[in-house]
Every structure is written in C-alpha cells, then in structure tokens.
Amino acid sequence: MALLEARGVTKRFGGLAAVSDVSFDLREGEILGLIGPNGSGKTTLVNVVTGALPASAGDVSFAGRSLRGVPAWEIGRRGVSRTFQVVKPFRNLTVVDNVMVGALFGAGGTRDVAGARRQAEEILDFVGLAHRAAAPAEGLNVPERKRMELARALAMRPRVLMLDEVMAGLNPTEIDAAVALIKRVRERGVSLIVIEHVMKAIRSVSDRILVLYHGEKLTEGEPAAVLNDTQVIAAYLGRRYAESVHA
Ligand code: ADP
Ligand code: MG
Numbered sequence: 384m385a386l387l388e389a390r391g392v393t394k395r396f397g398g399l400a401a402v403s404d405v406s407f408d409l410r411e412g413e414i415l416g417l418i419g420p421n422g423s424g425k426t427t428l429v430n431v432v433t434g435a436l437p438a439s440a441g442d443v444s445f446a447g448r449s450l451r452g453v454p455a456w457e458i459g460r461r462g463v464s465r466t467f468q469v470v471k472p473f474r475n476l477t478v479v480d481n482v483m484v485g486a487l488f489g490a491g492g493t494r495d496v497a498g499a500r501r502q503a504e505e506i507l508d509f510v511g512l513a514h515r516a517a518a519p520a521e522g523l524n525v526p527e528r529k530r531m532e533l534a535r536a537l538a539m540r541p542r543v544l545m546l547d548e549v550m551a552g553l554n555p556t557e558i559d560a561a562v563a564l565i566k567r568v569r570e571r572g573v574s575l576i577v578i579e580h581v582m583k584a585i586r587s588v589s590d591r592i593l594v595l596y597h598g599e600k601l602t603e604g605e606p607a608a609v610l611n612d613t614q615v616i617a618a619y620l621g622r623r624y625a626e627s628v629h630a
Contacts, residue, residue: 384447386411386574387432387463387543391441394427394598401427403598404441409543414565414575416589416606418582420619424598425578426468429545433465434458445543459488464541468548468578470532472520478531479503479516485538503538510534510564525552529561537568544568545576550584562588586610594619 385408394402402424409415417425430436432443434455443450445463453461464485472481482503487496507513510530515523523531529549536544550561562584569575579585585592586606593603596618602609609615 385409386413387443387445387576389428389432389441389443392428392431392438392443393440394424394431394436395439400598402431402595405595405598405600406441407593407600407603409574409576411574412569412572413590414569414577414588416585416592417576417578417595418580418585418592418619419595419601423595425595426547427598428595429465429547429576429578432545433463456488459539459541462540462542463545464536464539464543465545466529466532466536466547466549468551470528472523472528472531472535474519474521476520477516478512478518478520478523479507481520481531482506482534482538485535486540488539499538503534506534506537507531509537509567511560526557529553530564533564533568537573541573543576544573545578547578548580550579550581558584582610 387409390406392402392405393400405428419425427436431438434450434453445461450458473484479500483499486499486502504513504516507516510533512527512530512534515527520531533549546565550558553561558581565575565577565588577585577588589606591603592606592609594601594609594615601618602612602615
C-alpha cells in the first residue's frame with residue numbers, strides 16, 4: 384500500500400480544469416519529483432492534497448484513510464505538510480519563533496512551549512540555520528528564507544512533505560546544498576513530493592518523476608526515462624533543453 388494515494392483528482396476553477404483526473408502513488412520513503420510548465424497545476428495539486436482547496440472530483444488517501452472533507456489543519460496534524468512557493472513568514476517574529484509555530488500546530492501538537500522551542504532549535508540546526516535563530520525573519524535573504532520555510536514544515540513532524548519550488552532563486556552551490564538537505568530529510572523517514580524547475584536537481588533527487596501538462600498527467604516513471612521522453616521534452620523542456628542534453 385502506498386503512503387499517499389491520489390485517484391482521479393480534479394480541480395476546476397470556473398471553466399478551467401487546473402488539475403484533471405490525476406492519479407499517483409507516493410510510497411513510504413520515496414521522493415517523487417513533480418514537474419510541468421508554469422500553470423500546469425502543480426501547486427493546485429498540492430493545495431488539494433493538503434486540504435487548502437477542496438477537490439472537484441476524485442479522492443486522496445493518506446495511510447489508508449480518505450482525506451475527503453478533512454480540514455487542512457487536521458491533514459497537517461495527521462502528518463502531511465508542505466512548503467509555500469511564496470514564503471510568507473511572520474516577518475516581525477524571530478526565525479526560531481516562526482519555526483515554533485510549526486512545532487505547535489503540527490503532528491507533535493504540543494502545548495509545551497519550551498519543548499517546541501527546543502524542537503525548533505534542533506530543526507534549525509538540521510537545516511543549517513541555527514546561527515540565524517534569533518534574527519527577525521524579515522532580515523533573511525532568499526536561501527535563508529527557503530531554509531526557514533523548510534524548517535517550519537519539518538517542525539510539524541510530517542510523514543509526507545511537499546516542497547513547492549524551494550530552490551527557486553538559489554545559485555548552483557545553494558541548489559547542491561538543497562539537494563543534499565532533501566536527501567537528509569528523507570533519511571529521517573519523511574516521504575517527499577518535490578516540485579522543481581531545476582532539472583539537474585530534480586533528476587538527482589527523485590526516485591520517480593510525474594509530469595503535469597495543462598492539468599493532466601503526461602507521464603510518470605524513472606527520471607532518466609521521463610526526462611528523455613520526446614513528449615516531455617517537447618511539452619516542457621523545450622528545444623534548448625533538448626539541445627543541451629544531446630550536446
Ligand atoms: P503551477 O503550480 O504548475 O505553475 P498552478 O497550480 O499554480 O500551476 O495553476 C494552474 C492553473 O490554475 C493556472 O491556470 C492558474 O492560473 C489557475 N489557478 C490556480 N489557482 C487558482 C485560483 N485560486 N483561482 C483561479 N485559478 C487558479
Ligand atoms: Mg506553482
């Protein structure tokens with residue numbers, strides 16, 4: 384049995400099917416890459432899985448239980464967490480306080496504030512941000528903000544974590560560090576869905592890749608096969624990518 388199972392998931396906004404009849408499995412311990420052009424429905428799919436938006440049709444189950452009609456906070460408490468493509472920290476709070484919010488509202492669900500602070504500090508250390516713990520969140524640069532967002536999601540003690548473009552705006556060195564960090568998250572027993580446009584990163588981090596195109600599943604499979612698929616190249620990666628891999 385897969386840890387997360389999506390079956391026929393559809394999300395319409397008026398006349399637009401942003402996600403259309405998408406099914407996939409996420410196995411325990413797996414990293415599933417989710418790619419597709421801008422507007423292909425990746426973030427909407429995450430929104431439906433996490434209960435931020437109700438599905439128009441279809442169903443998602445986690446650990447064998449349907450998430451249909453389950454409110455977002457309860458889905459988070461059961462162990463499904465995500466990062467946001469546009470990070471919106473509590474700007475006036477410190478970094479450690481922002482991460483504590485995750486610890487207080489996630490699967491840990493603790494009311495022990497001192498314990499939540501210790502957890503937050505431990506996770507900041509894990510993501511390499513311990514030295515910024517006491518800084519106000521608004522003072523962070525882009526890579527630091529991405530790490531804080533990852534820390535906040537990890538503080539919820541998820542079993543499934545969905546990362547929505549956490550590498551956007553990072554330079555190549557920072558991207559390599561982010562890939563290594565994602566692999567260490569998996570080693571902690573978290574299964575991941577990773578949305579990313581950086582093909583080198585998605586190739587090295589993913590066990591399997593699922594491709595969305597106009598809201599539909601175009602293909603899924605092993606990274607090498609998917610990224611060499613001529614349909615995928617034509618739909619998404621484009622001529623420049625095709626030339627670079629064959630160069
Ligand atoms: P991606 O993350 O792959 O770039 P999105 O899931 O953000 O794509 O968007 C998929 C499509 O759904 C786009 O056409 C987008 O404009 C539309 N969309 C996303 N969210 C909403 C919303 N809340 N209301 C209306 N349309 C939306
Ligand atoms: Mg998106």
